[in-house]
Amino acid sequence: MSRIYEHILCDVEEGIMQITLNRPDKLNAYTATMGAELADAFDAADRDDAVRVVLMTGAGRGFCAGADMSAGAGAFDTTSAEGSAAFGDVSKAGRSGGSGMVGAVYECRKPSIAAFNGSAVGVGLTLTLPMDIRIAANTAKFGFVFARRGLVPEAGSAWFLPRLVGISQALRWCLDGGLFSAEEALKGGLVSEVVAPEDLLPRARAIARSIADNTAPVSVALTRQMLWRLSEAASPYDTLKVDGPLAVALGAGPDVREGVAAFLEKRRPAFSGKVSRDMPAAYPWWSR
Secondary structure (H helix, E strand, C coil): CEECCCCEEEEEECCEEEEEECCHHHCCCECHHHHHHHHHHHHHHHHCCCCCEEEEEECCCCCECCECCCCHHHCCCCCCHHHHHHCCCCCCCCCCCCCHHHHHHHHCCCCEEEEECCCEECHHHHCCCCCCEEEEECCCEEECCHHHHCCCCCCCHHHHHHHHHCHHHHHHHHHHCCEEEHHHHHHHCCCCEEECHHHHHHHHHHHHHHHHHHCCHHHHHHHHHHHHHHCCCCCHHHHHHHHHHHHHHHHCCHHHHHHHHHHHCCCCCCCCCCCCCCCCCCCCCCCC
């Protein structure tokens, strides 16, 4: 199954939705159109039980060069037609509640993987922070360059980045605004693996394949939201109020019986639960 877009490619095959940022002649520079299309694709992945994992990469030699600055010095001026056409549009509604691309990625109940085939700068990097797993080619470069453009970190990155890498590392990268290597990204915790360029997509797809083949969709959807939303809870008791009812609900369901049986019989599980219909009554436990 394919979805037709202008600035991204989107294909679903054997449970994996691959999104490819597709402006290779512009190093996949981000546009409002691209942002709206990403939001739509992630919303579609959330609704489609056939999609187990979302995998994002870039076409050509770059992942995303940041916001399209073809409008020149006015590229970020959203009071003008030029700026609003080139800078990120976060007004799209949907499951994300009006928070556009960032909300669509964060709210998506399917896990997501960013595969950095090349440089990711500015919004080209921050758009991946709500994703769950990031791996990079060893040739990739990264940069939270906002301070060098007279801007502030956007796309919710001042919330996401410290949770991923810690406040000290986030400050180091954002206050300086310079570029850094894939090895530094690995050392700082931004990416979990660095591989040769030719190994990047095979490795990313292997991770996606392992999730799709071996895990229960409902369990993964709940686990993703629990880790994102509960990691900053004031105490473990707040978390216990959530994970207890969820564990009880799932423990009485068919997926647990299948998971145990598959383990004992040394075979791949065939989970029947679907995110579209089988999320427990205790979900969602938060107020938007």
